[in-house]
Amino acid sequence: MAPERTYLMVKPDGVQRSLMGEIVSRLERKGLKPVAMKFMAIGRDLAETHYGEHKGKPFYDGLIGYITSGPVLAMVWEGENAVAVCRQMMGKTNPLDAAPGTMRGDLAVDMGRNIIHGSDSPESAAREIGLFFSPEELVDYQRAVDPWVYE
Ligand code: DAT
Numbered sequence: 557m558a559p560e561r562t563y564l565m566v567k568p569d570g571v572q573r574s575l576m577g578e579i580v581s582r583l584e585r586k587g588l589k590p591v592a593m594k595f596m597a598i599g600r601d602l603a604e605t606h607y608g609e610h611k612g613k614p615f616y617d618g619l620i621g622y623i624t625s626g627p628v629l630a631m632v633w634e635g636e637n638a639v640a641v642c643r644q645m646m647g648k649t650n651p652l653d654a655a656p657g658t659m660r661g662d663l664a665v666d667m668g669r670n671i672i673h674g675s676d677s678p679e680s681a682a683r684e685i686g687l688f689f690s691p692e693e694l695v696d697y698q699r700a701v702d703p704w705v706y707e
C-alpha cells in the first residue's frame with residue numbers, strides 16, 4: 557500500500573446541517589485513515605488563497621462569502637489513492653450530476669451548497685494540507701486494522 561494524503565473539508569452548510577458525523581462516518585467506513593482534523597473559521601485571506609484558482613470567475617465572490625460564512629471541519633485523510641477515492645465518494649461538483657451513493661448526490665442539491673471540499677490532485681492536496689495544517693498537526697500512527705483494509 558502506497559499511502560497518499562488528501563485535504564477534505566466539511567463546508568459551512570455541512571456543519572450547519574449537522575452532517576459532520578455523517579461525512580466522517582462515511583470516510584471511516586470506507587477504510588480511510590484520519591490524520592488531522594480541526595474545527596475552525598476561515599478568514600478572507602485564507603479563503604482567497606485556498607480558492608485562488610477561481611479568482612475572476614463569476615461565482616468567485618459568492619464562493620468566498622460562502623466558505624467564510626461559518627465554521628468548517630478541516631481534515632486530512634490517508635489511504636491508497638486517497639485523492640481519487642475521496643473525489644469519487646464526494647461526487648461531481650454540481651449535486652445534480654453527482655451519482656446517488658456519493659456525498660453530494662445523497663446530501664446536497666445546489667452547486668453553491670455542496671457540503672464538502674476535496675483536493676483534486678496529489679499536488680493540490682500537498683498545497684491545501686500545508687495551508688490548513690502545520691506539520692506537527694499531522695499525526696503519524698499505525699493502525700492495527702490496516703492489513704484487513706489493504707492486501
Ligand atoms: P470542486 O469543489 O468539485 O473541486 P471546483 O474546484 O471546480 O469544484 O469549484 C470549487 C467550488 O466552487 C465548487 O465546490 C462549487 C463552486 N463552483 C464551481 N463551479 C461553479 C459554477 N459554475 N457555478 C457556481 N459555483 C461553482
Ligand code: MG
Nearest residue numbers: 673674675676
Ligand atoms: Mg476544486
